[in-house]
Amino acid sequence: MNMSKRRIAIRDYYATEFDVDTLTQVIDFSSFSTREFGFVSLNGKFFRNIAFETPDDLQDFLIDRCPTDAYIGAVYDNPPSRKRPIHTLEWIGHELVFDIDINDYDAVRKYVCDCTGAGQVCLRCWQLINVSISLIDETLRRDFGMNDIIWLFSGRRGVHGWVRDSNTFDLDRDQRQSIIDYLSIIKGEDETARVQERKQLKYEFRKRTESTIFRYYLKNIRRKDLVELGLSGNVATNTIRQLKHQDGYVDDNLARSFNLSLARVNKYDEILRRWAPRIDHKVTIDLRRLLRMPTSIHGKTGKVARILDFEDFFDFNPEDEPSIFSDIEEQR
Ligand SMILES: [Zn+2]
Structure with a gap:
């Protein structure tokens, strides 16, 4: 240039x-x-x-x-x-501060959108970032009592969260690490990342994680995603039809029946794994x-x-x- x-x-x-x-x-x-x-x-x-x-x-x-x-x-x-x-x-x-970059989702993006190559980003895979912001923001406010939080577009393929509450300003490295640990639903990176065992996560946080992730997941789902998970064509069609009928609104009934279908094909944790926040720990x-x-x-x-x-x-x-x-x- x-x-x-x-x-x-x-x-x-x-x-x-x-x-x-x-x-x-x-x-x-x-x-x-x-x-x-x-x-x-x-x-x-x-x-x-x-x-x-x-x-x-x-x-x-x-x-x-x-x-x-x-x-x-x-x-x-x-x-x-x-x-x-x-x-x-x-x-x-x-x-x-929190740094979330779509590149850290490369191992799981293929299940969400059709982006190819690290350089791309689209509205569909950006929902992975949105679900992370939503979950981290709510958890920092509710579980940590923080209330002055700003989110910024990083200018390329991610976002930065800045917490301005004065009592967070002098937190040391270990204290920041423990906040990251609290927010970590998955352990490890890339394809080998696994969902933490239930007892490792605070009950309220685990509940919030599941409901937030499934709300976003269902809102963005395509029939082929459901079939890829191993759900039958009928269940897939019905789920999509119901979502359309409800204009994308995911009520408790739909969530419950969908979660049962997922449990039947043993994919409940897999959805959490794909959609869980992937925060760049080093930055925090x-x-x-x-x-x-x-x-x-x-x-x-x-x-x-x-x-x-x-x-x-x-x-x-x-x-x-x-x-x-x-x-x-x-x-x-
Ligand atoms: Zn994409």
């Missing part, structure tokens, strides 16, 4: 559309000057250990340097700089992690890492998000 055109597109975005105050929805400005930032320059170099005195200084930097990617890190006792990098400073805190427990800056540009896609509204959530399709590079691509 033409570098100077890219530069202009990025500068225009940060000069006219980007509003640095939007960041207050995600980070607390009272500790702004000692927060670490990181950037990828137009020629692909990665820089971190950068701090800004004020949010306006950050915006000036973005307009002036036009980085392709911008990241936010933790808060320290002093401003990070090249002379005083973060490992020489005292760590003060970092929001509790890494206290010095840099995470894509909310409302910044993703350098590879030219899409804005925007804050997701719960209202328009279920129609959100990452493929439909506009790219600031689209004009440049067309001219190539």
Whole structure:
């Protein structure tokens, strides 16, 4: 891609559309000057250990340097700089964050949609992300008492959850790990991942997981998915017909009879395994992690890492998000 055109597109975005105050929805400005930032320059170099005195200084930097990617890190006792990098400073805190990427579902996506290759994403497999957000969000609020949670599109193929509750800010690595453990329905990765034994999960959480997953699952189901599970053609047809009749609404009766059919073919846990949240643990427990800056540009896609509204959530399709590079691509 033409570098100077890219530069202009990025500068225009940060000069006219980007509003640095939007960041207050995600980070607390009272500790702004000692927060670490990181950037990828137009020629692909990665820089971190950068701090800004004020949010306006950050915006000036973005307009002036036009980085392709911008990241936010933790808060320290002093401003990070090249002379005083973060490992020489005292760590003060970092929001509790969750990273969910569709790539982590590659082993199970084939059961949900017809995407081929890691680069693709569609509205159907995006439901795997939606079910994870829904479950994690509700569990953090109900079981952990957190209530200030923001979800963002990552700009490419995933989402980031930021928990802003002040009592989560200084959680250490082990405490963050234990929250991840609580939220883990499956153990392991890829094809070998298995559903945890029932007694390993808190009863309420297990119940919530099952009802949330099956609600989403039935809403998105196709007849061929049911046949693939081993259900008879008749049961498959009836289930789809009933769902159509109820306009996609999954009531208790339908859920119960469907779960019985699943139990008969021994596929109940298999559905949970496919649809369970797959959180990138490393991101949550890494206290010095840099995470894509909310409302910044993703350098590879030219899409804005925007804050997701719960209202328009279920129609959100990452493929439909506009790219600031689209004009440049067309001219190539
Ligand atoms: Zn897909």
